[in-house]
Amino acid sequence: MQALQDEICTGLTTLDGQEQFREDSWQRPEGGGGRSRVLREGGVFEQGGVNFSEVWGETLPPSILRQRPEADGHGFYATGTSMVLHPRNPYVPTVHLNYRYFEAGPVWWFGGGADLTPYYPFAADAAHFHQTYKQVCDRFNPHYYSVFKHWCDEYFYLKHRQEARGIGGLFFDYQDGQGELYRGPQADSEAANYSQQIGTVPARDWEALFGFVQACGRAFLPAYQPIVERRQETEYGDRERQFQLYRRGRYVEFNLVYDRGTIFGLQTNGRTESILMSLPPLVRWEYNYQPEPNTLEAQLYETFLKPQNWASWTDA
């Protein structure tokens, strides 16, 4: 997880071209700590944060114990790397990734994923992002992409807005190499249906899952960098900037109301500044905003904030 943080930060510094990451190391009184890296006011990134943390303690919070009752009464160890990038140019999408590993008594599991949140609708970008991750998934298991793509659509959903956060990507949790791929709470979701159709997949050992998570982590730069490179020089005006600031509000709403990582961090007395490093540097709310019909902003809502089969999109 530390190596992943290092690789990503090196790649992003090159991509940004102007600013460096600054690091804070921190310790958690109850056990463990981390290192938080932030890049601010860069050439490409208005703000980017890449966190590594490694924490341990006496007991997992109730929200996780409900999903993993076997961990009750045991100490836990958790480590992960997470990242959120808020680009300056509204044509460059915001992106998030997180990979994490837990051990508690008799159980261990991996979780994580990566997802893209565009402000302006470019099907080619969405397709590139999904296709990159699909290729990684397909090297490990032919069912991974289908389940984890739909799980991502299910997870990054703002119920109170009836909107997806963005165009999705991959999301998975509680991957211990046993049983069904989908281990989420929504028994009637598309991810759950796919997983049930497949049935129990062949058992995977720790190394195989670790290999998959590593491969996903390494796929981030190839998935995101080409999108930045083709959008970062696009000229924009106040209209696009205002729309970007408005849409960033949804990111805040998601992270504070729904996000599992944020809630875990706040519940386990994590370092608040590192947990909330994912929040955008500048955000706008506007009462009752509706995009004008037949604009790019409307197209974002109509097509890009609803689940689509981006991996099979073609330019034809």
Place this chain on the structure above:
Amino acid sequence: MQALQDEICTGLTTLDGQEQFREDSWQRPEGGGGRSRVLREGGVFEQGGVNFSEVWGETLPPSILRQRPEADGHGFYATGTSMVLHPRNPYVPTVHLNYRYFEAGPVWWFGGGADLTPYYPFAADAAHFHQTYKQVCDRFNPHYYSVFKHWCDEYFYLKHRQEARGIGGLFFDYQDGQGELYRGPQADSEAANYSQQIGTVPARDWEALFGFVQACGRAFLPAYQPIVERRQETEYGDRERQFQLYRRGRYVEFNLVYDRGTIFGLQTNGRTESILMSLPPLVRWEYNYQPEPNTLEAQLYETFLKPQNWASWTDA
């Protein structure tokens, strides 16, 4: 509750001097509706929202049923007025009020309060706000202010920041005229301690509690207007504006992570735009911000974001 919305909007329109409130009426599919009024880009107020709502349904959400198990299995009726004002000038504090009334089967209760969130530290403003509400409380019950002031300090607290949201005011809930004044969850809080010392207060009937809530509602303009009038012409620069935008982030964090009204609204399928009207129009987050020592910003943190006995403050 509708009359309270009308009175407050009339007063605020005069105070603003430039803009009017615009109203949207809405209906809730499961029963009831409301009217939301927003003033934007005014002379004093960058944004102000005053909501009235009246909703009913088959069952209260679990978060309320845990506090009022007698309501389980009964339909409910809930009505309330809430307001948040975000002034433009950083020397003018943000203010919030909410009064609400519930009925469900055999039980009914009132809740509500008002609290002030300054960006710059003026003890005279904090004292005026508290003294105004203390005078109202003292007309009804000599213990109201002590319990409801401490309950407000307990409620408007950001645990993950270890900070008060502002300088407080009044907060109360589940007031049905029976038993102890404090009905909150923190058995060891100052509000709970005060309430226990007092013991059971003489039973109050519905009219007496309604009168108290009405009097609190009518005290809002006298509590807030003088503060606006003495601060709104103060000149400010980018430093003060940036600090205001940064501190507004705490308002967002509180409302999305902790606020009972927001959670009730989202859980009962309320109108999202009306519920989130409380969020500020422009907000900034900054990683690891710390105020410089010996500045007004530092003084805000040191004195104004911790509970103080503002009602007995004197200029001496």
